């Protein structure tokens with residue numbers, strides 16, 4: 001009887017708590033830690049501007065406008081299997097063979113089980129970081145870095161030891177000593193994007209050597225994001241960490257067809273490593289998400305069969321665009337920039353206090369004959385708070401004639417904004 005009465009009271013307390021809202025539905029702390037992407041942050045303003053009839057030139061996103069090669073669509077159209085089955089979790093064999101040959105042409109030899117197909121470079125990054133880092137482990141990285149890395153760092157609770165790089169020195173790496181000073185017992189990996197997003201930097205042999213020395217000395221993984229490998233200009237050369245024979249056990253390459261073949265929507269990328277232990281664990285993640293879309297892999301296989309002159313042409317096109325923006329930016333008073341070396345981005349220091357405010361102003365208060373531009377403030381690409389406030393990233397993945405117009409808008413916009 002006594003027990004029954006107490007149980008009833010307990011039930012009432014639960015009811016009471018329910019009424020008072022003590023049992024709340026709560027989202028995870030993991031997701032609450034996630035920062036907003038600086039590229040997406042200003043979308044509301046650009047949407048409002050287009051809704052109001054403004055024509056915008058999008059210098060804020062890395063979406064190439066070069067046509068996806070027709071072979072991609074043709075291969076998919078010719079697919080004749082009666083059932084669209086799950087593909088192998090490691091990816092289609094034909095695609096892995098195509099990637100293997102592509103790497104062979106670059107003097108890097110990989111076995112098929114050293115190549116795993118994933119849903120874009122993005123899934124590659126997520127799976128690699130999940131496989132390499134525990135909570136509170138640390139990554140050494142140069143800032144500014146590709147801001148989407150933050151979503152993986154934040155959700156996986158990975159700490160960053162960022163070495164600062166500067167517009168004035170073209171965002172090249174600091175000295176070995178400065179980098180080494182950032183390494184702690186918790187450091188698991190050095191991560192880089194080379195050629196770099198957002199900076200357009202291409203690391204020299206000497207800089208690569210600095211990373212190699214540290215990785216060897218402290219037994220660190222090198223997570224080498226090489227999705228822009230083809231896009232290097234002038235005398236610059238993108239050296240792949242895949243060519244470092246003595247680092248075979250450290251190196252993990254992130255790759256993707258998104259930029260190489262203008263196929264961002266296909267969501268096909270790969271993770272490459274000769275480290276068997278790593279490949280074994282990351283493969284478990286691939287198995288748990290079953291497979292990458294079969295048709296997209298069929299299309300990607302056709303892309304890897306293209307002759308290399310396709311890539312030469314794409315590089316030539318981006319090279320022309322890079323020249324346009326560099327020439328135009330060099331003429332703008334107070335603007336600090338160095339000749340972009342690779343990828344299709346440049347980070348530019350503007351003679352203003354707040355790049356974010358300026359970017360919003362361009363969308364809300366400025367136009368030339370009904371046209372304006374969108375840029376990305378770079379602040380969110382740094383992990384150190386309060387730096388990069390006067391910097392914007394310019395993406396030159398749009399047509400040359402549009403870039404010329406966009407640069408005029410930037411030049412005149414800057415003058416008007418500073419004279420307000």
Ligand SMILES: Cc1ncc(COP(=O)(O)O)c(C=O)c1O
Nearest residue numbers: 062120121122146193197256258
């Ligand atoms: C440096 C870098 N890595 C990885 C990615 C992810 O590419 P995707 O997931 O489209 O393959 C991007 C996309 O912009 C990038 O700039």
